[in-house]
Amino acid sequence: xxxxxxxQPLLQMALRVEQDxxxxxxxxxxxxxxxxxxxxxxxxxATALSEVARDLLRTTGGADVSFHVDAGADGRCHLRADLAxxxxxxxxxYQPQSGAVSRLVDTLSVSTAEGVTVVRMxxxxxxxxxxxxxxxxxxxxxxxxxxxxxSALDELxxxxxxxxxxxxxxxxxxxxxxxxxxxxAETNRGVLALYNQLTEELEETNRGVVxxxxxxxxxxxxxxxxxxxxxxxxxxxxxxxxxPVTAIIGLGRLLTDSASDPLTxxxxxxxxxxxxxxxDLLNLVNELLDLAKAESGRIEPDVTEVDLRPLFGQLRGTxxxxxxxxxxxxxxxxxxxxxxxxxxxxxxxxxxxNLLHNGLKFTERGEVRLRAxxxxxxxxxxxxxxxxxxxxxxxxxxxxxxxxxPGATRVGGTGLGLPYARRLVTLLGGSLELTSAQxxxxxxxxxxxxxxx
Ligand code: ADP
Numbered sequence: 127x128x129x130x131x132x133x134q135p136l137l138q139m140a141l142r143v144e145q146d147x148x149x150x151x152x153x154x155x156x157x158x159x160x161x162x163x164x165x166x167x168x169x170x171x172a173t174a175l176s177e178v179a180r181d182l183l184r185t186t187g188g189a190d191v192s193f194h195v196d197a198g199a200d201g202r203c204h205l206r207a208d209l210a211x212x213x214x215x216x217x218x219x220y221q222p223q224s225g226a227v228s229r230l231v232d233t234l235s236v237s238t239a240e241g242v243t244v245v246r247m248x249x250x251x252x253x254x255x256x257x258x259x260x261x262x263x264x265x266x267x268x269x270x271x272x273x274x275x276x277s278a279l280d281e282l283x284x285x286x287x288x289x290x291x292x293x294x295x296x297x298x299x300x301x302x303x304x305x306x307x308x309x310x311a312e313t314n315r316g317v318l319a320l321y322n323q324l325t326e327e328l329e330e331t332n333r334g335v336v337x338x339x340x341x342x343x344x345x346x347x348x349x350x351x352x353x354x355x356x357x358x359x360x361x362x363x364x365x366x367x368x369x370p371v372t373a374i375i376g377l378g379r380l381l382t383d384s385a386s387d388p389l390t391x392x393x394x395x396x397x398x399x400x401x402x403x404x405x406d407l408l409n410l411v412n413e414l415l416d417l418a419k420a421e422s423g424r425i426e427p428d429v430t431e432v433d434l435r436p437l438f439g440q441l442r443g444t445x446x447x448x449x450x451x452x453x454x455x456x457x458x459x460x461x462x463x464x465x466x467x468x469x470x471x472x473x474x475x476x477x478x479x480n481l482l483h484n485g486l487k488f489t490e491r492g493e494v495r496l497r498a499x500x501x502x503x504x505x506x507x508x509x510x511x512x513x514x515x516x517x518x519x520x521x522x523x524x525x526x527x528x529x530x531x532p533g534a535t536r537v538g539g540t541g542l543g544l545p546y547a548r549r550l551v552t553l554l555g556g557s558l559e560l561t562s563a564q565x566x567x568x569x570x571x572x573x574x575x576x577x578x579x
Contacts, residue, residue: 135192135193135194135208136157136160136161136192136193136194136195136263136266136267137153137157137192137193137267137270138190138191138192138193139153139190139191139192140188140190140191141179141182141183141188141189141190141191141209142183142188143183143188144183146179146183146188147176147179147180147183148176148277148281148282149281150175150176150179150191151172151173151175151176151179151281151285152172152280152281152284153193153270154171154172154175154176154193154207155168155169155171155172155284156270157193157205158171158172158205158249160258160262160263160266161195161203161205161251161255161258162203162251162252162255162256162257162258163205163249163251163252163255164252164255167249167252169288169292170230170231170249171205171207171230171231171247171249173227173230174227174230174231174234174247175191175207175247177222177223177224177227178209178220178222178227178234178245178247179191179209180223181220181222181223182209182211182245185211185215185216186211186212186213186214186215187212187213188211188212189209189210189211189212189245190209190210190212191207191208191209191210192207192208192210193205193206193207194206194207194208195258195263196248198250202250202251202253203250203251203255203257203258204232204248204249204250204251205248205249205251206246206247206248207246207247207248208237208244208245208246209244209245209246210242210243210244211243211244211245214243215236215243215245218236218243219236220236220245222234231247231248231249232248232249232250233246233247233248234246234247353421354422357418357421357422358418358422360414360415360417360418361415361418361419361422363414364411364412364414364415364418365415367407367411368408368411368412368415371404371407371408371411372408374400374401374404375401375404375405375408378397378398378400378401378404379401381397382394382397382398382401406538409540410540410542413540413542413543413546414540414542416542416546417527417542417545417546417549420546420549420550420553421549425473425550425553427469427470427473427553427554427579428470428472429468429469429470429578429579430468430469430470430471431466431467431468432466432467432468432469432471432474433464433465433466434461434465434466434467434498434505435461435464435465437471437474437475437478438458438459438460438461438496438498440475441458441475441478441479441482441496442456442458444479445458445479445482445483445486448483448486449486449494451486451489451490451491453490453491453492454486454489454490454491454492454493454494455492455493455494456482456486456493456494456495457493457494457495457496458482458495458496459495459496459497459498461498465498465500465505466576467505467574467576467578468576468577468578469554469574469578469579470554473550473553473554474554474572474574476547476550477547477550477551477558477572478496478507478509478572480543480544480546480547481509481547481570481572482494482496482509483543484543484544484570485509485510485511485513485568486511487537487538487539488511488513488514488537489511489512489513489514489567490513491512492511492512492513492567493511493512494509494510494511494512494513495508495509495510495511496508496509497510500576503575503576503577504556504573504574504575504576505573505574505576506571506572506573507571507572507573507574508569508570508571509569509570509571509572510567510568510569510570511567511568511569512567513567513568514564514565515562515563515564515565515566515567515568516531516560516562516563516564516568517563517564518562518563521560521562524544524560525544525545525548525558526545527541527542527545528540528541528542529541544558551572551574553579554574554578554579555574555575555578555579556572556573556574556575556579557572557573558570558571558572559571559573
């Protein structure tokens with residue numbers, strides 16, 4: 127179809143008298159149908175043609191009309207109608223009488239081609255329309271040449287039919303719109319009801335959550351009070367117990383003193399038993415007191431610049447006395463270079479002594495080792511041993527008060543050392559963690575900020 131010479135129009139007609147307007151309208155519709163425009167578009171093109179023809183007959187006394195089929199830049203076919211006026215257009219411009227005309231077609235403009243000024247309109251052929259073959263166009267040309275155009279009356283009848291069809295279409299569209307509107311209103315009502323229901327449910331849930339929070343607050347206040355009462359009780363009882371227990375130990379010492387009256391062997395053994403039991407009790411009382419103090423927040427760390435080297439020397443000295451098994455070696459690693467950190471020296475000493483003491487208590491052969499290392503802005507202390515190790519499921523439990531792993535009790539102790547150590551480390555702004563597995567020894571790691579809590 128693009129091979130169709132541009133100069134050879136599909137159809138040419140003359141617009142000279144009023145009657146021609148009907149003919150142009152009729153032929154325009156037929157051409158539109160042949161190139162594949164839909165029924166509605168055929169009516170649009172025909173109406174636009176008759177409007178422009180009427181305008182030109184009035185302003186320029188007539189025009190030569192030609193129809194063409196072009197291939198557009200978008201690869202689609204366009205039906206083009208050129209109306210070349212017989213006299214120049216006023217001001218070389220074309221202003222349609224009815225502004226709606228330009229909306230009936232895709233383009234409506236004044237163009238000048240090869241010195242001829244034409245009013246040109248075009249309408250795109252739908253993509254799904256079968257492309258008219260050159261043969262079909264030639265056939266159509268002949269057909270048009272043969273048939274005589276209908277009269278104005280015929281065209282008026284057709285036009286009336288089209289108008290009725292258009293009115294029908296408008297009415298059915300309006301009915302459809304009314305149904306759609308009703309459906310939309312229905313949906314809106316449903317959405318609104320759902321929204322209200324959801325809002326209500328949300329409010330209900332919110333009320334529940336608020337009540338739950340209030341209950342939680344109350345419970346945690348109760349817990350706080352209970353914990354404070356427990357600490358106060360522990361502190362008071364321990365304090366009250368300390369004096370009589372110390373007195374028992376003193377009396378025992380007096381009884382076995384060489385200056386006192388000699389005791390029988392049996393009496394001596396029994397007094398020794400009383401003394402050692404009282405010493406155990408005093409130990410327990412002291413630990414309870416320490417823990418109660420740490421829990422009640424009455425321990426205020428005395429933070430100073432601490433050099434770890436003398437502290438380690440001290441630990442080496444005091445713990446050697448506890449390392450009584452020849453099969454277990456106590457290693458406090460040497461610190462090379464200055465090892466300074468801001469903390470409470472006494473509390474840190476207590477924590478490390480406690481961990482090393484545990485290591486020595488539970489390890490039957492191998493070694494117990496303390497090593498310190500600096501990582502960024504923290505100091506890390508690892509107390510490791512080659513003892514029995516601790517199963518992962520007990521890693522949290524051994525930090526609970528009075529918890530001792532079954533079987534471990536025979537080496538003595540109270541089950542208060544680790545919870546106390548963890549409290550102190552927390553007070554110093556650090557953490558105490560355990561890495562261990564059963565049968566593989568244990569490593570307790572204390573991590574403290576170099577700059578203090
Ligand atoms: P205590 O040593 O007075 O019993 P702790 O609170 O210090 O109390 O320790 C709690 C329990 O954790 C101990 O009874 C022991 O079962 C276990 N435990 C602590 N340290 C070690 C260790 N180095 N190796 C194996 N078990 C340990």
